[in-house]
Amino acid sequence: MAHAVDHAVPTPAILREVNPAVLPRAVLVENNRSFSWITEKICGIIEAKTPTWWWVCFSLACFVASFTVAGIIYLVATGVGVWGHANPVNWAWDIVNFVFWIGIGHAGTLISAILCLLRQKWRTSINRAAEAMTIFAVVCAGIFPVFHVGRVWYAWYLFPIPNSNVIWQNFRSPLEWDVFAVSTYGTVSVLFWYIGLLPDLAVLRDRFFAAGNTFRSFLYGLFALGWRGSNRHWSNYEMAYLILAGISTPLVLSVHTIVSFDFAVSLLPGWHTTIFPPYFVAGAIFSGFGMVLTLMLPLRAIYGLQDLITQYHIDCMCKITLATGTIVGYAYGMEFFIAWYSTNPYEGFAFVNRAFGHYAWAYWVMISCNVITPQFFWFKSVRENTSLVWILSIFVNVGMWFERFVIIVTSLARDFLPSSWGYYSPSIVEIFTFFGTFGVFSVLFLLFIRFLPVMPMAELKAVLPQADVHGGRGLNDKH
Amino acid sequence: MAANSYGLIATFETVPELYHAAEQVRDAGYRNWDCITPFPVHGLDKAMGLKRSIVPRISLAGGITGFITGMSMIWWTGAVDYTLIVGGKPLFSPMFAFPVSYELTILFTAFATILGMFFVNGLPMHYHPVLKYDQIRRGMDDTFFIVIEASDPRFNLANTKSLLAKAGGKAITELEP
Numbered sequence: 116m117a118h119a120v121d122h123a124v125p126t127p128a129i130l131r132e133v134n135p136a137v138l139p140r141a142v143l144v145e146n147n148r149s150f151s152w153i154t155e156k157i158c159g160i161i162e163a164k165t166p167t168w169w170w171v172c173f174s175l176a177c178f179v180a181s182f183t184v185a186g187i188i189y190l191v192a193t194g195v196g197v198w199g200h201a202n203p204v205n206w207a208w209d210i211v212n213f214v215f216w217i218g219i220g221h222a223g224t225l226i227s228a229i230l231c232l233l234r235q236k237w238r239t240s241i242n243r244a245a246e247a248m249t250i251f252a253v254v255c256a257g258i259f260p261v262f263h264v265g266r267v268w269y270a271w272y273l274f275p276i277p278n279s280n281v282i283w284q285n286f287r288s289p290l291e292w293d294v295f296a297v298s299t300y301g302t303v304s305v306l307f308w309y310i311g312l313l314p315d316l317a318v319l320r321d322r323f324f325a326a327g328n329t330f331r332s333f334l335y336g337l338f339a340l341g342w343r344g345s346n347r348h349w350s351n352y353e354m355a356y357l358i359l360a361g362i363s364t365p366l367v368l369s370v371h372t373i374v375s376f377d378f379a380v381s382l383l384p385g386w387h388t389t390i391f392p393p394y395f396v397a398g399a400i401f402s403g404f405g406m407v408l409t410l411m412l413p414l415r416a417i418y419g420l421q422d423l424i425t426q427y428h429i430d431c432m433c434k435i436t437l438a439t440g441t442i443v444g445y446a447y448g449m450e451f452f453i454a455w456y457s458t459n460p461y462e463g464f465a466f467v468n469r470a471f472g473h474y475a476w477a478y479w480v481m482i483s484c485n486v487i488t489p490q491f492f493w494f495k496s497v498r499e500n501t502s503l504v505w506i507l508s509i510f511v512n513v514g515m516w517f518e519r520f521v522i523i524v525t526s527l528a529r530d531f532l533p534s535s536w537g538y539y540s541p542s543i544v545e546i547f548t549f550f551g552t553f554g555v556f557s558v559l560f561l562l563f564i565r566f567l568p569v570m571p572m573a574e575l576k577a578v579l580p581q582a583d584v585h586g587g588r589g590l591n592d593k594h
Numbered sequence: 595m596a597a598n599s600y601g602l603i604a605t606f607e608t609v610p611e612l613y614h615a616a617e618q619v620r621d622a623g624y625r626n627w628d629c630i631t632p633f634p635v636h637g638l639d640k641a642m643g644l645k646r647s648i649v650p651r652i653s654l655a656g657g658i659t660g661f662i663t664g665m666s667m668i669w670w671t672g673a674v675d676y677t678l679i680v681g682g683k684p685l686f687s688p689m690f691a692f693p694v695s696y697e698l699t700i701l702f703t704a705f706a707t708i709l710g711m712f713f714v715n716g717l718p719m720h721y722h723p724v725l726k727y728d729q730i731r732r733g734m735d736d737t738f739f740i741v742i743e744a745s746d747p748r749f750n751l752a753n754t755k756s757l758l759a760k761a762g763g764k765a766i767t768e769l770e771p
Contacts, residue, residue: 150632150736275671283671285680292693299697303704310708314633314734321731340718343725344733346629346638348715353634354647355711359704362657366700373693573633576736584613584637 143236143578145422150576153423157315157568157575158322160418165565168417173561179554186548187262195265197544204527204539209263211519212549214374215402216256217297218395218515220304221367222403223249227307228363231356237431239574240423244414245407246308247567251559252406253301255552260293262548289376296373303366307359309338310352314573317342371399378522385465385526388453394446398515401439401485404432405511410560412505414569423570426499433492433504436511440489443518447486461531473538474525477517484514600723600771601627601743602754604763609635612738615761616641619740622757626746630724630739649710656706657699664695723769741769 144153190197200207223245230238261270273294275284284291316339323332342348375395378386408429415424454466469478488510491497498504524539563569576582606612616629620643629638665688672678673685683690712718724730724741733739740763742754751768758766 154632154735275667281676282678283676286668286672286694287680287683287690289693292697295694295697299701302701306704306708310711318632318734321734325731336720340712341720341722341725342717343722343730344630344632345715345724346631346635346642347644348717349631349634350639350644351647351649351711351714354649355653355707358650358653358707362653362700362703362707366697369693369696369700373697376693576633577636582609582633582635584609584635584641 142425142427143239144575145425148422148579150579150581153572153575154318156420156423157570157572158319160564160569161319161566162322162326169561169565173558176554176557176561180551180558181554182547183258183551183555186544186551187258189544190262190548191267195263197542198263199540199542199545201537201539203530203535203537204524206523206527207539208541208545208549209259210377211516211523212552213256213259214519215516216252216552217300217374218371218399218402219406219512220249220252220256220300220403221371221396221399222407223247223252224304224363224367225400225403226407227311228360228367231360232364235431236578237428239578240420240428240570241407241411241432242574243311243571244411244564244569246304246311247560247563248406248410249304250301250308251556251563253297253304254559255556257297257301258548258552258555289373289380292373293377296370300366300370303359303363307363310356310359311571311574312567313339313342313352314344315568315571317344318572319568368396371396383526383530384459384461385469385522388450390446390449390453394443397439397442397446398518401436401443401489402512402515404436404439405508405515408432408436408504408508409512412501412508414564416501418569420570423575429501429504430498433498436508437489437492440485440511444486447482465526465529468529469521469525472525472529474521474528477521478525481514481517481521484510485518488514598771599744600769601741601745601749602751602758603724603727603739603741603767603769604758604761605729605765606738606740606763609738611762612740613638613641615740615758615763618761619742619757622748624742624746624748626743628741630730630733630741632734632736647714649707649714652710652713653703653707656710657703659706660699660702661695663702664698665691668694723771726770727767729765
């Protein structure tokens with residue numbers, strides 16, 4: 116891993132004696148690219164004429180997104196009964212989709228915050244797009260809880276705003292915690308993203324001004340806030356960025372912990388378990404990395420970004436997917452073990468029912484996608500086969516959706532009393548609404564890659580060897 | 595001439611050149627000067643003699659405010675303004691108030707950090723003499739500049755110019771105010 120070498124420390128005599136082997140650093144930008152090459156490459160994407168494939172994809176994405184719009188309009192006009200929920204399954208696709216999308220967002224924050232704190236410099240080329248993915252995933256996630264309240268115009272009752280009933284929210288409820296967790300998450304993700312964009316917007320401002328496009332220069336300049344690359348500014352900026360990374364790390368862990376409290380704090384067999392918070396967080400990062408791979412691999416191929424997203428980056432992402440996928444697999448096993456070990460008959464039944472009951476098909480889809488798929492990433496030949504990695508990443512996404520479906524629906528459909536058992540199937544309206552969110556996500560993501568720099572240029576330049584104040588020389592050099 | 599110019603700007607092509615020039619300007623005792631870089635150059639703060647940023651203190655203040663806001667909001671709404679017993683639970687306990695207070699701590703810290711950073715940096719500032727320099731676009735791309743302001747007590751057009759030239763600065767230009 117590329118660590119910053121502390122040049123202030125003189126070489127100790129012992130090192131000259133033992134002559135330690137020089138460990139090669141991972142090259143983060145291949146082919147010895149220059150600073151201006153990075154600027155040209157990233158800005159070139161925005162400045163070039165809109166490619167035809169973009170219009171095709173954008174039209175398709177708008178069409179798919181219209182399913183969500185239509186589904187929501189129908190729901191608001193008719194009532195929440197148009198979804199397939201019925202006693203006893205009163206939570207179904209809405210919460211499944213919410214947890215699915217919010218989980219996808221978590222990889223973005225992991226890359227931008229946790230990897231920043233761990234000084235994993237390979238994050239630089241993927242963090243911008245991953246953060247964008249986070250924000251758009253939170254947008255898609257937010258649709259479901261907001262509209263599942265039924266009378267969406269009362270959704271503001273979720274926030275502690277004085278209302279005509281003079282009653283306040285129940286802060287003992289994990290659902291209320293969720294409101295704060297998700298809205299904080301969305302807000303902080305946007306702030307973090309914007310702060311990262313600030314220097315790059317200044318680059319675009321000056322480039323469009325030089326090209327004579329004063330309108331776009333004005334727009335980028337408006338949001339660049341007059342950034343001028345001053346080192347006095349950079350000093351405060353870097354500190355602010357580090358603090359944001361520092362607070363986003365507990366944030367991302369707390370958000371999915373609180374999402375898992377929605378279930379774990381209830382008394383339902385299959386939900387009421389202490390393993391939920393870490394298991395949900397690992398699952399979220401697993402699904403998020405699946406989605407990052409799904410998005411970044413085509414982006415890399417289309418824009419020829421192989422020098423910036425190298426095989427090393429893909430390896431790293433595959434290995435994190437493997438690690439978190441294995442944690443998820445371990446959690447599945449541990450849930451079964453605890454269900455048996457607790458000797459609680461309801462708990463035991465809930466898990467046997469998951470694997471062999473009416474929803475066994477969903478359970479086995481989940482197991483094959485989440486436990487088996489990532490194991491392929493042990494093999495270097497698989498990690499180097501970009502198409503195969505992309506296909507496997509799709510399986511990860513599918514598997515993680517099914518995980519939430521299995522957890523939520525099987526526990527509700529078969530709780531304590533057989534008299535209150537049921538079977539849930541989604542209605543066409545909720546299928547359309549969910550299907551459409553992929554369009555909503557794609558529309559936002561396509562707009563992002565068209566109008567904003569897909570990679571943080573300033574951060575990429577800072578990891579180049581020539582960005583070193585001593586000219587990129589090693590520890591053993593005299594200076 | 596010096597009276598009606600903002601200062602002098604000198605160009606440096608590489609990071610090491612900029613770094614060593616910054617050390618020389620620092621050692622010459624200048625105060626109102628700056629480096630313009632396309633990315634944060636690690637170690638330059640020390641070469642410029644900058645102190646540690648005060649942004650973390652603002653963040654801490656934001657975080658404490660957020661936590662107190664969360665706790666007191668939940669206490670006031672649940673135990674003072676409208677007392678309602680739910681499930682036989684106490685009207686207020688720091689345990690159930692913790693998750694929301696925790697999230698508000700993070701939210702307020704984030705806002706304090708960013709607004710604090712803008713405040714300390716004096717942003718937004720859409721007009722600045724440095725931005726009028728015709729080569730500034732390259733300062734956002736791959737070139738490095740040192741700007742010494744005319745307001746610096748040690749500023750003297752000829753001497754400052756020779757210092758920058760001695761430090762390896764090229765294309766030394768006066769900036770319009």
